[in-house]
Amino acid sequence: MKIFDRAEVKLTSGYLFDKQELNRRITVDAVYDRFFDTGRIEAFKLGWKEGGENKPHIFWDSDVAKWMEGAAYILSEHPDAELEARIDAIVADVKRGQHSDGYFNIYFTVVEPDGHFTNRDRHELYCAGHLMEAAVALDKYCHKGELLECMDKYADCIYKAFISEKTAKFSTPGHEEIELALVRMYCHTGKKKYLEMAEYFINTRGAVDEQMKGSYDQSHLPVREQSEVVGHAVRAMYLYTGMAKLAKETGDKALFEACKRLWADATEKKMYVTGGLGSTYIGEAFTSAYDMPNDTAYTETCASIGLMFFANAMLALENDAKYADVIERAMYNGMMSGLSLDGKAFFYENPLEISLSEHFSLEGAGRTFKVMKRKLPITERVEVFKCSCCPPNIVRLFPSFGEYIYGCEGDTLYVNQFVSSQLSSGDVGCVMTADYPRSGSISITPEGVKRVAIRIPSWCKSFGLNKPYREEKGYAVVECDGSEIALTLDMTPRAVWADPRVRRDAGRLCIMRGPVVYCAEGVDNGENLHRFSIDADFGWTEKENEAFGLPTLEIDAYELKSTGDGLYTSSAPTKEKTRLTLIPYNCFANRGESDMLVWLRQN
């Protein structure tokens, strides 16, 4: 399907709208301020000298570029002189700092000036890709073409170094991203060279002389021969997104087939219930099928964002609601948990279990010979990271929610997500009213199409629709008669099980309400949440919660009590009836450090 552009879709109210507003009012500035404090903004002036403060890192260009991309989206809808000045200043720095051959990179200008295109693992092309995405955003939505001009020159420089003259010391980027950026450059400008470059990097990846680079960055096989998602999860998602976007433009069937296999492996064997990807912090990587430890889950915010990119690119290739289902899963859970409720702080890792007593540190009074802390994710969000890719990824994703809602194919309008919004694209339009996911009542009034295909979420076993419909790949297809279509999704909290091959979740269940995963926190229920178990058909009550923007649940549960017989005993522990408070997973750790558990033991 054709996915409608963000400029054609306006969110009007509701949960995601509130998050967009939070991002516009708070997050975009909070991220800028931290980037300013840490020297990332100043770094664009290329004034750093050996021995100076704030030595630029290899990925700082990309941090700020992602911020600029998000800021451009915000600016395009909400004039803001200060924000505009900040963007313009950075663009001016890039223009001023760009080498005569078109090259631009902070680190390889001030730290290793002789190292242009010599080290595959130093994020040069990754940074270039993000700058290109920012350039497209500024030109397309803000009519600011300067950065695009710079990036066009930089693209020529890259073309020479990698394709026509092959002076670069490597063939493909160690961290993918430029592939999808180049397709975006092509789609925006229509210039074939960008498509050629995207094809070059994708087709060269994993070629024979590249395979020694290993599976960490998906270079172990030519991409069309890949079937298993491996290695660094964010790298993987960016590559697959680039592949899918390229396949859409070129009609490359083998590439599309590879994308389908990789999609299936990721979402059917390696995806957490929250839409999190990456089971280990070592390499921030995928491990083996069904290996999803909850306490040491890596599940980087950027990986869930990357999964949304990949899913939307797949949806553009194939009208199957399963892609939109995964977007919804990541959006309301493992991606959204990346941002604090106040909009200022971020998780890089999004674990599904915290036991504070395991965050044990053994240090001598004043002695630091060894930090005795087990490697576990942090337990509270922070404002900036040394490797701070996630915060600006949120800044650019939130104003883009509009790109996930509608699509069309011929005379059919596709409704992929439920958000109060207005679509307006030529003759085609739609007004949707949905206080989702707080409520399951959705009203859709399309215009200029013959039929509407409305996604029926795979989690929903019971729904009401006020029109006749036929089912097609997860969509309920309704013939338009000019009147409002009313859909009601059953939002009753329900038990969800993982495939029994997911060993860490065996004998456990999690509670979902609509698309929202719930969790128990120590702050409500006391420490050591493993002592609770619940029935599959648990009793429950809902409570509104303004701070969370989603209801909390009180559910019937059982609590294990010690028999007092000692550490190990042949008397079974007793079980007492109790109530357990659950909150939306994406809100965890907003009330201080606390134990947390998603997968509860089944009684």
Added chain:
Amino acid sequence: MKIFDRAEVKLTSGYLFDKQELNRRITVDAVYDRFFDTGRIEAFKLGWKEGGENKPHIFWDSDVAKWMEGAAYILSEHPDAELEARIDAIVADVKRGQHSDGYFNIYFTVVEPDGHFTNRDRHELYCAGHLMEAAVALDKYCHKGELLECMDKYADCIYKAFISEKTAKFSTPGHEEIELALVRMYCHTGKKKYLEMAEYFINTRGAVDEQMKGSYDQSHLPVREQSEVVGHAVRAMYLYTGMAKLAKETGDKALFEACKRLWADATEKKMYVTGGLGSTYIGEAFTSAYDMPNDTAYTETCASIGLMFFANAMLALENDAKYADVIERAMYNGMMSGLSLDGKAFFYENPLEISLSEHFSLEGAGRTFKVMKRKLPITERVEVFKCSCCPPNIVRLFPSFGEYIYGCEGDTLYVNQFVSSQLSSGDVGCVMTADYPRSGSISITPEGVKRVAIRIPSWCKSFGLNKPYREEKGYAVVECDGSEIALTLDMTPRAVWADPRVRRDAGRLCIMRGPVVYCAEGVDNGENLHRFSIDADFGWTEKENEAFGLPTLEIDAYELKSTGDGLYTSSAPTKEKTRLTLIPYNCFANRGESDMLVWLRQN
């Protein structure tokens, strides 16, 4: 109670006897051979020069000393010219290499010759302690006094450096061991200076100027103020053993009270069901109460051995069967698992869960930029470690099983462990016949005492005794009438639960038969053992197994089956009845690398 000496107790048949024989026939030579290969034996010649092969490590003296101690025990009962020559050669090396001031240490002679007693964390006193233990063993049981003479001189050197002249740059050892060794030296020779030295090191530990050393090596508080077991588990056990042995000799009540508190903390809050200690590989250390992850359990073989030392020292101070219960738990489980069935290979870590698919390694073909392996224990025993403390600890423990069986107090003979054996100590004697733990039938015929106190294991809820008895601190006390006492312990396999505060075991149970913990292995049951669950009152059958020396169990179980509905679904997985094969935990990983699980999900 007075614990009877190993020389007074002879094992005559049965499970532990077979293990002793395995150690004598295989293990003692296997460990020597590996120590020879790795240069540990040669190192005693002090010929290493910078740039040479096999650079001595700081703990090599102790590795070989422990081997010598074990070899001395074996030699004392089984003349063996080759073994004797090996011991004699090492002793001759020590004698020849000893400095004129009595000092002896390989590393600080050939690698850092100017560093004597300057670095608290370099195991000098730890090595000295093990050499002293070997010296006592050789003199007491083999009438070979040369090493004892050397160590007496070395003790004088240490006395000067640490006590009378205080030339040493630190006050107490970074790795405890010498404390218990000095008490053994005192008990064997009667020389007060050894007791004084033991007291000095124990009393100085954690004194104000030591507290900065931290809890990693139990220096955070004066030992009499310590109540929580912390830090490196083996260090902790050796210290507490030294404290208890000292308290026994001096009658120091405050020290005994500290030992009791530490005992309670270790065994009631931090001990695995296998008698394993140490929850994390980071620092090989204790963490917080009830924190006992099964897959990343550290549970070093030496820590379980140290727990047996500590328990026996406590039993000498207090006639309470709980100490002997813990000895039994460690002996048949987490200690015994340290040795392979063929007697040649060893575990350092003894985890309670292995999922091979989590031992994931992501490497590029030929590229080694990063080993992507999560830190998990090894899955098969090996013949020697770089830090190879566990193998020779087994070599010296196995010939000492006799020291754990009998004790006496006044006219009462205590039977602490059940082993076919003969006790002969002056007028006091005992003949015990027990094919334990294969069978629960035990025959005891005492001599020269008025009563016998027989431990009734705390795991045993049903037993038969052919005499009237009264219960006293876990013992059944029987008045002697000259005839055989017949005890029958119920060896029915049973479910065992952990206190619900042990979060990793919540909702799970393990199967024990007598003192033996059982586990499921993938080699019998297929991978992903988490798919099984069992009822608390499971049906079972027993099968003899010669290789294991203990029966295996087949038990009724349930197996979760995928509904095929996808990775996450609101259809509960189905359960099918099946049978599960369990083997004694201490035999795991003897048939190749395999999944393994102790704590099974309760149905």
